Amino acid sequence: MLMIALIVLSSILMSSRTLRRRLHHGDVGGESRQHFETSGIDSLSEPLLGEHDYSERLSALEDIWDDKKKEQFHWTFLFSQLIAQWAQWLANIVLGSGSLIGRLVSLPSTVINRENNRILPPSLSPLQQERHRNLRQRLEVPFDSSKTEHQDALKQLWTLAYPDRKLPGLKSELWKEMGWQGVDPSTDFRGGGFISLENLIFFAQKYPESFQRLLHKDNGIRAEWEYPFAIAGINISFMLAQMLDLQAEIPSSSTGIRFLHLLEQDEMAFDNLYCVAFEMMDAQWLAKRASYMEFNDVLKATRTQLERELALEDISSVKDLPAYNLLR
Template sequence: MEQPESSLKHSKIPALKRLLVDDNINIDEAVVHVMRLKTINPDVHPRFNETLRVCLSQIVGYRQLQAEVESVRKVQYSSDNLDHEALLMQLWSTLKPDTQLKSRLSPQWTELGFQGDDPMTDFRGMGLLGLRNLLFFVSSYTDQARSMLTRSFHPQYGYSFAIVGINLTSLAYSMLTAGHLKTHFYNLVDGCPQLTHFHHVYCYLFVEFDKFWFDERPRDIMEFNRVKTKFQKQVIHKLKNKSTILINELIPC
C-alpha cells in the first residue's frame, strides 16, 4: 500500500494527487480515471483494476476514520448529558458489579483510577473518545480489564487504571493522526476501517502497556511519561515493518 500512496503523492498530475485529499471521491470513477491517465490496458494487467480499487478504498478509508475519531474526541463529556452519564455508569457497573456507587460525585471513582470525585474532569483532553475507548475495552474484554484493574493497585508498581487508559487514548489518537497506524489498518482491512477497529487498537495498546509497565519495574508513577514514551517508540518501530498487524492472544484484531 505504501508504494501506490507514495506514487499518488509524488505524481505530477493534479487529478491523481487530489485522490489523497478528496473526501468525496468515487472509487470506481477514480479507478477508471487513473487507468485512463496512465494508459493501462486491463487485458494486459487484469488484476490492476481490483488492486487499485482496494488501495484507494484503504487510503480514503483511513482518512475517513481519522475524521470519525476526531469528531468523537471533540465531543466534551457533560454531566448534563444523560447519554454520557449512562456510559459512565456502565463503566462503573462493568468493572465493579458487586459494589454500589453511593453517589454520582464520590471518592469511590478513585477505585477505578480516576483522579478525584468527578471523572468528568479527567475526560477533558480526549473528550468522549476517552470514555468510549475505556468502555469498549472493559465491555469487550471484561475479565482482562478487571484483572488489570486489580493489578493496578500493586503496592510497588501500581498505576491509575482510568488515567492511564485515557493517556493511551491520546497515544492511539496521535498514532492515527500521524499515519503510523496505516500499516496496521492497510494489512487488516481491504476497505474502510471502522471505529470499532480503532477501539481494538486501543485495547491492544492497553493490554500491552500493562505488561510493559510491570516489565519496566518503575520506581513509582512519576516514571509514567518515561515508560509511555519508551512504549510508544517500541510500537511505532514495530509498525515500520510493513507486514505488521497489532494483535496479541487477547486482542485478535
Template sequence: MKHFLRVVTQFFVFLYCKCLWRGLKFVARKLTGRCELQRICYNNKHGARRTLKIESSLRCSKNALLQSALSVHPDKVEKTIEDIMALKKINPDTNPQLGISLQASLLQIVGYRKLVGEVEKLRREQYDCENQEHEDMLMKLWKELRPDSPLTGRISKQWCEIGFQGSDPKTDFRGMGLLGLSNLLYFAEHDKTTALQMLHDSLQPKHNETNSPEWEQKNIDKAIGYSFAIVGINITDLAFSLLISGALKTHLYNVAPETPSLRDLQQTFCYLMQEFQRFWVDEDPSDIMEFNRVRSKFHRRILRQLKDLDTALCPHFTASDLHLVNL
C-alpha cells in the same frame, strides 16, 4: 557561495533522480506491458505492502484524476476505479482482479482519512453531565469494572477505585473527550477478563522483600503501580497520535479488509492496553513518577513495530470475544 552551490547541486541531483525514476517506470511499462498500479497490485499481497505503495503512486502522480482518488467519498470509489482503468486503458474484463485489488486498497485509503475525521470529532466532544447518553456510558463503565460495588452517588470518591483522579470523572476526560470514555468502555466490555485483571493489578501496592511490616501497613492503601482509568486515557492519546501521524496505517491496512472503522481503532486500543501492562511490569518503575518515561519508551517501541509492513497489532481477546475481531 558554497551554500548556494550546495543547494543548486542538491536541486539537480533531485531533478536527475526524478527523471531517472520516471524513465525506469516508462521502461518497466514497455517491458511488462503493465502500468505502475498493475505492477503494484500483481506483485504485492493485500494489506499494507500493497496499499501504501498504491497510496504513494497516486499521490506522486501528475494526473489530477489519480491524485483526487485519494480523497473521494467511499461511495464513489467504485466509479473512481472505473475511471482509472479507462484512463490507463485497462480492460476490466481481462483484468478483473485488478479492479478488485484497487478497490479494496482505495477503500482502505479513503476510509483511513474518514476515520481520522470521525475520531477527531469524538475527541473534541467534551463530556457533558447533562447529556444522558454520556452519563449512561459512564455508569456502564462503573458496572463493568465494579459489578459487585454499587455506586453511592454520581459524585463520589469511589471513582478513584477504578483509577480516576477525583470524585468526578468528567474532569479527567478533558484532554481526550468522549474518545477516552468510549475506549475505556469498549475495553471493559469486549476484553473484560483482561480489564478486570489490569484494574486489580493497578490497585496493588508495590512491595519488595526488604519491606518491613511497618512500611507495608503504612502503604497498604497506596497503589503505586498506576491509575487504571488515567492510563486508559493516556493510551487513548497514544493511539490517537499514532492515527493522526499516519503511523497506524501499517496496522489498519493489514487488519481491515476494506474501510477501517472506529471498532478497528478500539481493538487497537485494547492491544495497547494489554501490551502497556506487560511493558510496565517489565520496566519495574520505582513509582508513578516514572510514568511519562515508561510511556515514551513504550511509544517508541510501538513505532518500531509499525515500521514492519507486516505488523498487525492484534489484541488478545478472551475466547468468548474472539468472534468480534473477525466480524
C-alpha cells in the same frame, strides 16, 4: 553488487516472515508462547498523568521477579522487538536515500517528501474517508457532565468494572478506586474527551478478562505506588490520537497512513488498538519495574513499540499485531 544485495535482502525477508508467523502463532524457540500476566483531543500536547499533584513518596520494588513472569516477558518482548527492528532496518535499506536499492526501488502507493521526511498519502477510498471522518468526529466530542448520555456512560463503566457492587453517585469517594483523581470523574477527562470513556467501555465489554486483570493489577510484582487505571486509560487514548496523526484531515505520517488501512478493514480498529496499547503499556510497566513518576516514560516506550509493530509486514488488522496476543 546489486544482485548480491537483492539475494541477501530476499533471504532476510523470508527469515523475517517465518519468525513473524511463528511468533504470531505462539511457536517461539520450539515452545508455545504463553500469555503474561485527555474539551477535545487537540487541546493538550503532553500526557495528562504528569500534571497531577500526588504524594511524592516512592516505594522500592521487589528485587526478585517470579521466574515464570520473567520468561513470559522475555519471549514476548525479545522477539517482538527483534522483528520490529528488522523491519525498520529493511525499510532503511529499501527506502534509504543513500542506498543503491533505495535509488532503484520506489513505492507505488506513497510518496516521500524529502524536505520534512513526511509521506504524502495516496488517495483514500470512500470507505476510508467515511470511517476516518467518523473517528475524527468522535475525537472532537468533549466530555460533558451535564449530558445524560455522558452520565449514563460513566454509570455503565462502573457496572462493567464492578458488576457486584452498588452504583455510587456521580460524585463519590468510591470512584478513586477505579483510578480517578477525585470524587468527580468528569473533571479528569479534559484533553481525553468523550472518546476516552468510550474506549474504556469498549475494553471492558470486548476483553473483560484483560480489563479486570489490569483494573485490579493482578499480574506481576507491582509497585506500591501504581499508575491509576482510569487516568492511564485517558492518557492512552490521547497518545494514540497523536501517534496516528488523527488531528489531520488526512494523516501524513507512515503510522497514520498504515492505520487507515486497518480502519478500512475494521471500523473499530481505533478501539481495538486502544486495548492492545493498554496491555502493552502494563507489560512495559512491569518489565521496567516502573513506579508512578515513571509513567510518562513507560507511555513513550509503549508508543515506540506500537509504532514498530504497526510497521511490520503482513499487518492487515489489529489482530495481526504480535501484542494482540496479550489480550484475553
